Amino acid sequence: MDQSKNILKRNGLSITEGRKLILEIFLQSMGALSHADIEKSASVSLDRVTIYRTLQTFVDSGIIHQIPTTDNTILYALCKDSCEAGHHHDNHVHFICMECEKTICMDEVIVPKVQLPKGFEPVNAAMVVKGMCSDCHN
Amino acid sequence: MDQSKNILKRNGLSITEGRKLILEIFLQSMGALSHADIEKSASVSLDRVTIYRTLQTFVDSGIIHQIPTTDNTILYALCKDSCEAGHHHDNHVHFICMECEKTICMDEVIVPKVQLPKGFEPVNAAMVVKGMCSDCHN
């Protein structure tokens, strides 16, 4: 019942050690991870290039999604809903704690629609809230 | 009536050629710019390092603000309201056109408040909408 194996299979990807490992890291972490986070937390050493390529593959397949940040890194997090290739449903709010620096996907808080000026056609929207998370807020 | 000069003066910064030039580029562009964009569009050649430092200075002073992206670059755009040092008021929505790739500040569309789970304390929120801009939408 290897969960990571199933996810890979479901998305029509070859099942390899590296992919399973990276997927495990996501499944265990809960929060969002950067390339560097994954490189650090990999028990077995994975080549940097493999990590880049695997993350890209996962994004393309809809297994993970990207979270915009203002510090020239990209964060990645598991998609909860069944995202299909090239068609993400990550319409939830992301929360960055200014204390512990963790990024959390708030799957239950969906991004509200906004009224755009005439002529602008929205396709998708991302929202990132900064503040204090429940653990640090005391 | 050098507008760039005034902005610098108002923020207590030394008035130098490089700063005026970069500020002009922002004033003329309307949209959001990356470090690379500025490097390209500078008529006079500016040192890469100077651009990095100037952008940081402008962010610190509240002249420009950062826009989160999912492609490991940072975009910068002029703050419309009077932002003070260390205290930005860039609570407006950003729009990225998937056709022309431009990023536009929608100063009139403010980021809506969302209801966060218990214990989470928001400080500020950013919102990025992707889609078709009015120029490309035809």
Place this chain on the structure above:
DNA sequence: GCCGAATTTGCAATAATGTTGCAAGTTTTT
């Protein structure tokens, strides 16, 4: 299970991006 085809990985090389120290040059202050 074995074998060939297709895919994936790791290494090396290269490119792009970001940072720091310091001397020389500018701007501001007095």
Place this chain on the structure above:
DNA sequence: AAAAACTTGCAACATTATTGCAAATTCGGC
């Protein structure tokens, strides 16, 4: 006009990302 404060550019370095290619792994049919 000179001193003090600040800014710039260069050089060196560090980090992060991309590409080509050969070796290794995985997949599919048998």
